[in-house]
Amino acid sequence: MGRPPCCDKIGVKKGPWTPEEDITLVTYIQEHGPGNWRFVPTNTGLSRCSKSCRLRWTNYLRPGIKRGNFTDQEERKIVHLQELLGNRWAAIASYLPQRTDNDIKNYWNTHLKKKLIDFPTNQDGASTSSSSSDATTGAKGQWERKLRTNVFMAKQALTDALSLDKKSTTSWQHAPHITPTAPINHQPELPLMQPRSLNTTNYALSAENIARMLPNWEKNSSKSPQTSSDSINTSNLQFQSHPTSEGLKNYNNSEVSETTSLLQDESKPDMESLGFLEKCLFDDTVAEGYDRFMNMSLEEADALF
DNA sequence: AAATTGTACAACCGCCACACC
DNA sequence: GGGTGTGGCGGTTGTACAATT
Incomplete structure (x- = not known):
């Protein structure tokens, strides 16, 4: 017999993640570290299945992801x-x-x-x-x-x-008590973020965006750089319920911060x-x-x- | 300007491997 | 050793946007 799905279909939200959901997830992972995904939805109140949370973190929210523009x-x-x-x-x-x-x-x-x-x-x-x-x-x-x-x-x-x-010894400072298990997490955590496209209107999101949303994100990562983009006032952000809000548009158009050389060196x-x-x-x-x-x-x- | 077609990519689905009991 | 739960992976789909007609 096949196993039941990881989460029942009723009450589980699907589709694109909203900035609010991302913030919730990132905030939680900041405090507890990645892992124990099964508890994430209940602990965060997110109406997402654990798998969706893990995927969102792994593919888009975790530090060190570069998007688009393959060389x-x-x-x-x-x-x-x-x-x-x-x-x-x-x-x-x-x-x-x-x-x-x-x-x-x-x-x-x-x-x-x-x-x-x-x-x-x-x-x-x-x-x-x-x-x-x-x-x-x-x-x-x-x-x-x-x-x-x-x-x-x-x-x-x-x-x-x-x-x-x-x-x-890799830079998993924000979750030192949990060892990443996914293969991709074996790779350097490079906070080099790129928006999906500079003129995109999508909430393509990047961890940089999340970092800006969460001042503590940078704070907790002792080796993170302080770039000009860090000075963006998060109070200027006006998230709307839809990912394609103007606020996010401005986000994605904002200057991309530079890589932390320390992290790169450390994890290479x-x-x-x-x-x-x-x-x-x-x-x-x-x-x-x-x-x-x-x-x-x-x-x-x-x-x- | 509107309709149609093509493209890109975020997210979901289902299967599998492994760990734990 | 077998059953179960969880995380990870690859294939596929859905949808927004761009390009073309």
Whole structure:
């Protein structure tokens, strides 16, 4: 028998989150930290199911999420990682700090998939072209990639295991008593926020917005920067019941604060301890190295691990 | 200017893995 | 070892907005 849904359908609100709901959720997480999602709706009074709360936090409210404007480098990484890992968006997201799996998934479905269909052979070097342009070598290429992926995953698991102690030093200051469990939370908490679009009228929201709504948010994060945008007077905000209010429009148009270098430095992986592939992925300057990896023979690739 | 079509993305749904009892 | 609850993940949908006719 199938399990009942995580929350009964009656009385559970659906659809876009309002600023008020976001504030409520963020305020609660500020005090209690993320986790124990099942208690969040009852403790906050939100008419949302626990899953919805977790998703909202994970994908949009938590610090360190960058939205929109994927760079070429990020695009290349996504394409390569998708080829390596398949549609394992959470795993791919773990190599793209500041991006959520949902964001990457959406970007793939709306942009990259189409691009690859339009330009299947010259997308990203030999690895793609070799598999798509030659049917006879295609099967072998797939087999090799599969094997390589297995090796890669084993390596990743090892790296993750070895870096467990390092994760405990990440900037989870606002919830030090709770260790993030989601893979994406293993990534740096970079308060670099970007609105969905500078001219959007959506309440696309960003944690920066929430940060502005909540003066204590910055206060509680000892390493957060004090930028000019922080001086925005929250009393000027006039939230309306609908997300597309003018107040929020102004929000999204306001200056985007800079990244906290401290947080970034702190949470960036220790490059010394990373393997060849990880270095390729994290360091934009060695993207060619990644291509080299993809073009290596299986034996050569294995030797790296 | 209005209607239609296309695009982007936030959010939901259902399944699965894991932890706990 | 089996049952149950929770969190996580990937696929998919709904909807707002933009572009085109």
